[in-house]
Each structure stands twice: as structure tokens, then as C-alpha cells.
Amino acid sequence: MSKNPVYPLIFTDLDGTLLDHESYSAKPADLLIQQINRQSIGAIIPVTSKTRAELAALQKSVPLGDAISVTENGSVIHLPLGYPNEGASDPVTVRSGIAYAEILHQINALPQKLRQHITGFSDMSEAAVSKATGLRLRAARLAKDREASEPFLWSGSEAALQELGKCMADARIRMQRGGRFYHLTGDATKQQAMACIKSEFAKRKPEADVLSVALGDGPNDLGMIEAADIGVIMPNPEGVSIHSSKSHVRMAPAPGPRGWVIAVRDVFAELGLILTES
Numbered sequence: 265m266s267k268n269p270v271y272p273l274i275f276t277d278l279d280g281t282l283l284d285h286e287s288y289s290a291k292p293a294d295l296l297i298q299q300i301n302r303q304s305i306g307a308i309i310p311v312t313s314k315t316r317a318e319l320a321a322l323q324k325s326v327p328l329g330d331a332i333s334v335t336e337n338g339s340v341i342h343l344p345l346g347y348p349n350e351g352a353s354d355p356v357t358v359r360s361g362i363a364y365a366e367i368l369h370q371i372n373a374l375p376q377k378l379r380q381h382i383t384g385f386s387d388m389s390e391a392a393v394s395k396a397t398g399l400r401l402r403a404a405r406l407a408k409d410r411e412a413s414e415p416f417l418w419s420g421s422e423a424a425l426q427e428l429g430k431c432m433a434d435a436r437i438r439m440q441r442g443g444r445f446y447h448l449t450g451d452a453t454k455q456q457a458m459a460c461i462k463s464e465f466a467k468r469k470p471e472a473d474v475l476s477v478a479l480g481d482g483p484n485d486l487g488m489i490e491a492a493d494i495g496v497i498m499p500n501p502e503g504v505s506i507h508s509s510k511s512h513v514r515m516a517p518a519p520g521p522r523g524w525v526i527a528v529r530d531v532f533a534e535l536g537l538i539l540t541e542s
């Protein structure tokens with residue numbers, strides 16, 4: 265067995281996972297995030313359907329620091345100053361998938377019988393996005409600042425939804441179901457972004473065994489959870505629950521940040537990594 269120290273990368277969904285579904289707060293996790301960051305014994309990497317603009321605003325209230333982040337469901341990877349290597353002089357943003365304007369173009373080119381059932385963020389005012397998401401008006405404005413994906417509400421039948429999926433697949437656009445919305449993105453997923461970041465860290469930290477831990481609560485998190493070395497499913501009392509039969513996937517004991525703290529503390533303990541109080 266390897267004697268190298270283990271360095272866990274905690275890839276975490278936000279809504280319903282690190283953040284409470286109702287309050288959008290991560291309060292119960294603040295202390296643990298600070299401990300991990302202060303001791304530099306792992307990295308916490310938000311992986312979210314949110315936009316970079318939303319995440320930047322969130323980083324003012326959640327002590328994530330200027331972390332690496334994956335936004336818009338894996339379409340945008342943002343590496344802050346110092347990544348991927350210490351000599352890098354500027355932050356780097358990697359966009360995979362398909363640009364926002366092209367996704368909108370494909371939506372608007374759909375036959376009316378499908379188009380009429382789609383209410384995307386681009387169709388909605390800031391006030392309408394605020395109402396549908398529960399976000400405040402200012403946050404809704406940041407959610408509309410998109411680079412590579414379009415969330416939408418669907419009002420049609422299941423059969424028509426299948427047809428929509430086929431039309432979009434022909435345009436190389438993937439349809440995924442999130443907690444509240446469906447999402448259209450290019451050929452980018454949360455797990456591809458996770459693999460890309462993990463290999464960057466493995467290169468940067470040859471003295472450590474870099475290990476991926478992924479936490480999420482929605483169907484669009486399941487691929488990432490199953491592709492990680494350790495996967496954690498967060499219970500979702502308000503929406504579609506996900507399940508996995510994989511032996512390296514476990515269930516957190518509670519939803520949201522409370523369950524997140526217990527699950528992440530358990531993983532650190534199992535890996536023999538000791539978190540100190542101060």
C-alpha cells in the first residue's frame with residue numbers, strides 16, 4: 265500500500281448539498297470549511313449548475329475562498345491565480361461544451377409544438393426567475409448571466425420531452441434534469457470536469473495520493489458521485505431522490521449542510537486525516 269499522504273478533493277454540489285434548499289445558507293458547514301482550508305489538508309471545489317457570477321457573489325458569504333470552481337454543470341472550469349501551476353500569472357477559465365448563444369439559437373429553431381413548452385431563463389424576466397427559483401432579484405440577475413447552459417421549466421408531456429431530448433442531441437446538446445429545472449448544456453458534465461481537475465492536482469502534488477470525494481443530491485450529480493473514489497448522496501426530501509448500488513457510494517445522514525458536515529468529517533476520519541479545532 266502507498267505511504268503517500270492522502271489529499272482529498274471534495275467536489276460538492278451546492279443547492280440542497282452544501283447549501284440549505286430553503287435558506288441557501290451553508291452556515292453549519294462554515295467551521296469545517298475553514299478548518300480544511302486553514303490546515304490545507306484537502307480542497308473544496310464547488311461543482312454547480314450556478315453561473316460564475318452567482319458563485320462569486322456566494323463566495324462573499326460562504327468561506328470557500330477563491331477556490332477552483334466548476335459552474336454551469338461542468339461547462340465552465342475556473343482556475344484562480346496560482347492554478348494550474350504556481351507560475352501561472354493569470355486566472356484561467358476553461359469553457360467546454362457549447363456557447364450560450366448557440367444553445368439559445370437551437371432552442372429558438374425548435375418546432376413550435378416543442379418550443380411552446382419551454383420556459384428558459386432567457387425567456388424570463390429577472391422577476392420571473394426570482395419567482396421560479398426563490399432567489400432574490402439581485403441573485404436572479406446573476407443567474408441570468410450565463411456562459412454555456414440554459415435552465416428551463418417544461419410544461420409539456422413526457423413523450424414531448426423525450427422528443428426534445430432527441431432534437432437537442434442532434435445538435436450535440438445534452439438535456440439533464442436538475443433539482444428544479446431541466447438544463448441544456450454542450451458536451452460537458454460534472455464528472456468530466458472532476459476528472460480534469462483531479463489530474464491537474466495529481467500533477468501538482470506528486471507527493472500525495474489525490475483522491476476524489478463527490479457529494480450531491482440531484483440526478484445531474486449522480487454521474488459525478490459514481491465516478492468519484494468516494495461518493496456521497498445527499499437525501500433530498502423536497503425533490504427527486506437519487507440512488508446508487510455502487511459500493512463506494514454512501515448516503516449522508518441528513519440533507520443540506522448538516523448532513524454535509526457529518527459526511528465530510530466521516531470521510532476525513534476514515535482517511536486518517538485529523539482536523540484540529542484552532
Ligand SMILES: [Mg+2]
Pocket residue numbers: 277278279280281443480481482
Ligand atoms: Mg443540488
